[in-house]
Amino acid sequence: MYIQYTMDQLFLPMDLEEDIPQNHVVRIINDAVNRIDDKIFEAAYSGGGRPSFHPKLMTKIIIYAYSQRIYSSRQIAKAVRENIPFMWLAARQRPDFRTINRFRSERMKDVLEKVFTAVLELLVEEGYIKLEHYFVDGTKIEANANRYTFVWGKSVVKQQAKLEEKVKSLFTEIEEQELLEEAAHAGEDLAELGESNELTSAKLEKAVAKLEQKLQHEPKNKPVKKAVRLLRKDLLPRKHKYELQRKLLGDRNSYSKTDPDATFMRMKEDHMRNGQLKPGYNVQIGTENQFIVGYSLHQRPTDTRCLIPHLEKVKEMLGKLPKTIIADAGYGSEENYARLEQEDCEALVKYNTFHKENSKKWKQDISKIDNWTYQQESDTWLCPNGRTLHFLRERKKKNESGYEQQVRHYRSADCEGCPFRERCSKTNRNREIEVSMTFLRYKAEARKKLRSEEGRELSIRRMIEVESVFGQMKNNRGFRRFLLRGLPKVSTEVGWLSLAHNLLKRATLSQKIENGRSGIDS
Structure with missing residues (x-):
């Protein structure tokens, strides 16, 4: 005998909520987003056009997707059609992948931080975080960019210097032939500019225009004609290109051609084991009780100069900074110590020689x-x-x-x-x-705090605070490469990751509390 199996038979109840366990993470996400003020989302919509999907619906399905290792907009759209928790969150509505991607990367880029802050306020109300201890660290995540199409800062400077030397030689050659008085003056100007590193495409364009103007009166002047052709077809376009590359580089040493905001960095995930540089971003996060309290994205591979802009963003999001900042030796610079003192924060930040000072070799080094x-x-x-x-x-x-x-x-x-x-x-x-x-004074103060009982306890706690969050993101939820391109969109993606992590952590703790109560009751 078999259990009755009839696909045409309707069963009651029809409510999808009946199939979702009480302590399921999807219920935590649904409750948290429902408690957010609707006015926060109004900035993402300018009005007009046909009605849009409700922003809370879209926010819920994206956060839940990120908590379930689903990051592709096409996969999220597929889950909304097939997966019961997604169907319940969406109330059986079916936004397509374009709508999901546009909402995730464009509509929410100026709103997501407010949503993140609103969720943090809920966590503070429930007692999960107190904004007392702020553990900060960084990790590098690979960009969605080609690993082999790159621009290096040193190469651009070298090529630009060669081009300027070629331009200077070209105008010097015209001078020597004494074919054109205006060209001679232009050549002198350009030669001086080449020596002082002030040659710009605008000034070169002006000099070429003078040559072209003279050619109208002397069309058979072959040397000048040849120089103008070379400048127009080769040298001037290259000068424009190098200037654009220098602008995109800023103070960086490299960038990717397929995502100019990404910088080439050394990653821990080095499958070839040859120290290969990959395009990526430096993600800085601060945690308390393994909840993400603040996040920021940086194009700089080292952590030292990321701390101040990170804290500025955290202060902008929260309105204040946590009482105590705990960080490793990568952040121990005089500038960072001075800024923390200015913000009236207690700094438990190691400097680069803190651990070496206790070694016998260091103490004997005169x-x-x-x-x-x-x-x-x-x-x-x-x-x-x-x-x-x-x-x-x-x-x-x-x-x-x-x-x-x-x-x-x-x-x-x-x-x-x-x-x-x-x-x-x-x-x-x-x-x-x-x-x-x-700096010596800052180091002495940091040494005293770090060697105290509370300092040692917080330093040990730091190692399991932030690193465990990175482990959850990279290993447990498999997020090792961004899906979006460009600094604003990638920063938004970090925000979605942080929201998903916090609500997933909240659901885990709620389930532990509930299981503990069940054990006591039994």
């Missing part, structure tokens, strides 16, 4: 000024051999971001006959050091 003694009253440094280094001069050092560091130079009066000289210095001159007293 060349390190950390092992020397600073005499504040006389403003001198005392080396391990008792020689005194006196103040020499003070100067300002400005880094790429414009931050000015006050550096003081000290020099020993006499290092002659010192038994530690070979271990202390590589030169034959008297030992000279440069020190930022402000």
Whole structure:
């Protein structure tokens, strides 16, 4: 005998909600999005035209899709037609993949951060986060770009210098033949510009126009005619191209031709094991209790100069910064310490030599000024051999971001006959050091905090806070490459990922609490 099987028989109830478990993540997503104020979504719609799908419907299905490792708009549209939780969220409506993709990448680009903040407020109300401890770290995710079509900054500078030299030679050749007085003047101007690195396509265009104007009166002037043809068909277009490439590069060293916003970086996912650079973005996130509290996207491969713009975005989103910022040694610069002090945040940020200082090798290295003694009253440094280094001069050092560091130079009066000289210095001159007293103060404060009981506890916690979130994103949910292109769209994609992570984490904790209660009741 078999259980009755009839495909034509209708069954009650017809409500899809009956097939969804009570603690299912889709219910958490549905409840969280329903609690968001409808006015937040109004900015995404200008009005007019035919009615659109409700923004909360679209928001729900995209967040749920990202929580289920579904990132393609076509796959999301397919799930809305076939998957019961998706069908329930969409109330059996069926937006196509174009509508989903347009909503995800265009409509929500200026609204998603407000939605993210609204969900954070719900988590704060429910006690999941308190905005007290902010653990920040970064990871690199590959861009949706061709790995082998790239532009390198050094190559552009080199090629542009060669082109300017060729232009200068071309006009010099016209001068020498003394065929054209105006061309000679143009050549002199361009030669000077080439030497001062100020030759622009606009100025070159103006010089070529002068040559063309003269050709109208002397059409048989072959050298000038040949020069104009070369400039118009080759040199001037290349000059335009190099200027555009320099503009796209900015202060970066590379970019991808298929996604100019992406920079070539070293990735941990190196399947060929040859240190291959890949186009990607540096994703910075801050967490508390493994919930994502803030996120930002950067084109810079190193973390050091990402902290300040990241915190600025977090402050803009939340209206304030968390009380304590915890980060690893990749963020330990004087500029970052100064900014955290300015924002009145407690900084538990390691500097790059923090762990080395505890090693025996470091403590026995007499060349390190950390092992020397600073005499504040006389403003001198005392080396391990008792020689005194006196103040020499003070100067300002400005880094790429414009931050000015006050550096003081000290020099020993006499290092002659010192038994530690070979271990202390590589030169034959008297030992000279440069020190930022402000950075030394920041390092001393950070060292004291990090070696305290609370500091050690938070440092250990940092290793499992952010890294576990990256592990969830990359390994558990398989997000290792962006689907969209361009900095604004990719940043939006990180926002969808963060929303999905937070609500998935919220559902997991709710289920654990419910299971705990069931265990007590039983």
